[in-house]
Amino acid sequence: MTVPLSALRACFEGAVPATIATCAADGTPNVAKLSHVHFVDDRHVALSYQFFNKTRENLLDRRRATVEVIDPSSAALYHLHLEYLRTETEGPLFEYMKARLAAIASHTGMSKVFRLLGADLFRVLRVEAMPGDALLQPSPPADLLAGLRACVVALARCTDLAQLLEVTLTGLAQHWDVHHAMLLMLDPDQRRLYTVASRGYPESGVGSEVRVGEGIVGVAAGARTPIRIGYVVQEYRYSQATRRHFADSADGGALETEIPFPGLADAGSQLAVPLLNGDRLLGVLYVESPVEERFTYQDEDAFVVLASHLALSIDGLSRAADLAFELHPVCFPASVGPHVPATLPEARSTAASGVETSGGPIQIRHFPHDHSLFVDNEYLIKGVAGAICWKLLREHAESGRADFTNRELRLDTSLRLPEVTDNLDARLILLQRRLAERCPLLAIEKTGRGRFRLIVSRPLQLVEVSA
Amino acid sequence: MPQMVTAPLSSDCPLLDQARVVFLLGPVSISVASHDAAGVPSLARAFGCRVAEDRREVAVLVPTRTAEALLRDLAAGAPIAVVFSRPKTHETLQLKAPAARLLPLGPTDRQRMRGSGSALAAELIALGYSAAFSHALVAPSREDAVAVAFSPILLFDQTPGPRAGRRLEPQP
Numbered sequence: 001m002t003v004p005l006s007a008l009r010a011c012f013e014g015a016v017p018a019t020i021a022t023c024a025a026d027g028t029p030n031v032a033k034l035s036h037v038h039f040v041d042d043r044h045v046a047l048s049y050q051f052f053n054k055t056r057e058n059l060l061d062r063r064r065a066t067v068e069v070i071d072p073s074s075a076a077l078y079h080l081h082l083e084y085l086r087t088e089t090e091g092p093l094f095e096y097m098k099a100r101l102a103a104i105a106s107h108t109g110m111s112k113v114f115r116l117l118g119a120d121l122f123r124v125l126r127v128e129a130m131p132g133d134a135l136l137q138p139s140p141p142a143d144l145l146a147g148l149r150a151c152v153v154a155l156a157r158c159t160d161l162a163q164l165l166e167v168t169l170t171g172l173a174q175h176w177d178v179h180h181a182m183l184l185m186l187d188p189d190q191r192r193l194y195t196v197a198s199r200g201y202p203e204s205g206v207g208s209e210v211r212v213g214e215g216i217v218g219v220a221a222g223a224r225t226p227i228r229i230g231y232v233v234q235e236y237r238y239s240q241a242t243r244r245h246f247a248d249s250a251d252g253g254a255l256e257t258e259i260p261f262p263g264l265a266d267a268g269s270q271l272a273v274p275l276l277n278g279d280r281l282l283g284v285l286y287v288e289s290p291v292e293e294r295f296t297y298q299d300e301d302a303f304v305v306l307a308s309h310l311a312l313s314i315d316g317l318s319r320a321a322d323l324a325f326e327l328h329p330v331c332f333p334a335s336v337g338p339h340v341p342a343t344l345p346e347a348r349s350t351a352a353s354g355v356e357t358s359g360g361p362i363q364i365r366h367f368p369h370d371h372s373l374f375v376d377n378e379y380l381i382k383g384v385a386g387a388i389c390w391k392l393l394r395e396h397a398e399s400g401r402a403d404f405t406n407r408e409l410r411l412d413t414s415l416r417l418p419e420v421t422d423n424l425d426a427r428l429i430l431l432q433r434r435l436a437e438r439c440p441l442l443a444i445e446k447t448g449r450g451r452f453r454l455i456v457s458r459p460l461q462l463v464e465v466s467a
Numbered sequence: 468m469p470q471m472v473t474a475p476l477s478s479d480c481p482l483l484d485q486a487r488v489v490f491l492l493g494p495v496s497i498s499v500a501s502h503d504a505a506g507v508p509s510l511a512r513a514f515g516c517r518v519a520e521d522r523r524e525v526a527v528l529v530p531t532r533t534a535e536a537l538l539r540d541l542a543a544g545a546p547i548a549v550v551f552s553r554p555k556t557h558e559t560l561q562l563k564a565p566a567a568r569l570l571p572l573g574p575t576d577r578q579r580m581r582g583s584g585s586a587l588a589a590e591l592i593a594l595g596y597s598a599a600f601s602h603a604l605v606a607p608s609r610e611d612a613v614a615v616a617f618s619p620i621l622l623f624d625q626t627p628g629p630r631a632g633r634r635l636e637p638q639p
């Protein structure tokens with residue numbers, strides 16, 4: 001009996017070892033255990049090349065193998081008749097297999113033993129279901145397709161980035177029972193991702209960063225491939241990835257380490273899916289669970305589709321904003337809050353927005369070299385978001401202005417905003433959330449499309465710290 | 468198809484020492500491989516084995532329903548490789564021989580197969596596999612089978628690790 005390869009993807013979860021038979025040039029057969037077989041698509045699988053052993057010698061020589069895989073729930077046996085095509089030593093397939101191998105190695109206590117040298121790619125010539133007494137398959141617990149439909153409908157109704165992020169995280173919990181999730185955006189320097197929204201953690205971790213290529217999120221971003229791990233695995237934990245700093249921080253590229261990365265200390269299951277529009281990477285959707293083997297191939301399918309819709313929606317809204325900006329460049333004039341007293345000279349000054357002031361002045365220090373801001377000695381934010389915040393505070397102090405537009409931020413060359421415009425929205429969301437968490441006396445409130453208001457509820461003392 | 472290269476025994480001692488025999492008879496997963504005239508590998512599971520008194524011949528018990536291609540290849544005189552792997556320890560041995568004989572089951576073989584299936588299932592359950600999965604996997608141990616007898620001339624340690632693939636010599 002022949003069956004499509006995709007129908008037996010549960011066999012490729014690595015839960016039950018596979019068996020491979022090959023044949024040497026001299027006709028000697030060889031049979032060995034395999035830690036896992038990787039599903040590539042309906043016509044291809046890949047095997048991990050970890051050691052140069054007899055199996056590999058035979059594969060390179062005769063290019064044929066017969067592999068037995070076992071369904072981990074039904075115990076059904078399948079024989080895959082394979083033809084070796086090539087070995088990949090970099091790229092998405094390699095990175096995905098490396099991450100999964102590390103997970104299986106860690107799970108089986110053999111981290112020191114397994115190291116991926118290559119991904120051996122095979123064409124599947126035939127799939128043979130072996131006769132036996134396989135158990136009936138239980139039905140899947142969650143209706144992924146219905147959840148996906150609901151999420152996509154909700155995404156289509158969103159009118160800004162903040163809503164997209166919120167709807168995505170809410171949808172994951174509501175429809176898929178996923179309660180630990182975060183969204184990270186790619187920094188324009190292309191070397192790191194910063195957390196812009198999260199759900200299910202004591203601290204949101206908004207503003208924390210991971211380097212592209214490190215940890216499951218960074219590897220998924222770098223290789224532009226989803227990565228799914230079903231066991232606790234040390235190599236792909238964030239704590240380690242986030243502790244490392246960039247090798248050269250001369251360009252201001254030091255990783256944000258003041259804000260701890262959220263995330264479960266010992267996630268049993270992790271799934272990172274890149275947000276891609278075509279080949280362009282926007283960020284990463286990351287979900288995790290304390291339960292091992294929580295996410296299946298079907299979950300991965302659903303999250304890849306969700307991530308794709310999210311990426312398209314982010315780009316769509318960004319293009320709409322650009323269009324509005326091009327067509328109506330003067331429709332969002334910088335408004336001035338006339339009732340707010342303006343009291344502010346240069347370096348040391350105090351600003352009060354009047355009505356709601358209570359308590360003494362709060363000191364906000366700005367370090368121009370990296371635009372980091374400290375509120376009464378507590379770190380708030382840095383980088384582009386820090387520069388934006390400082391500009392708003394200074395304008396507010398100097399002229400009493402409270403209402404601002406995205407447009408003037410885009411036009412302000414001192415902020416050095418990159419050309420990719422969706423970054424501005426993401427930075428404003430980041431700033432807004434950091435303020436809400438760390439400095440409630442300041443707030444940013446959206447007042448309309450492309451407009452927002454700075455709310456200052458205590459007198460401020462702005463201090464520019466010279467290098 | 469060229470003939471398999473045979474390795475002469477370096478001594479009069481059998482390749483299997485008593486400890487290895489005990490391992491083969493333990494709670495192990497057994498897979499048997501051969502190939503057809505075109506070199507396409509065939510593969511099947513076995514449940515249980517017996518080892519001759521002098522430790523020079525091994526017979527693995529192969530359910531026929533799931534081993535059509537393998538038994539055809541062996542009957543045609545193709546060489547054989549058999550891997551024994553213990554799930555709990557990953558300890559793995561591979562035996563090879565230039566040919567095998569297919570024989571009807573002996574009087575105690577059915578009992579031996581059932582015992583081997585039960586022992587493997589118990590080991591899997593102890594490792595956290597569900598009872599339903601474990602029993603379904605060893606279900607063929609209750610089916611019609613043949614004894615596949617061979618005299619191993621090559622023995623390999625395939626336990627994952629730095630020594631995996633090492634050829635083992637007879638132990639006096």
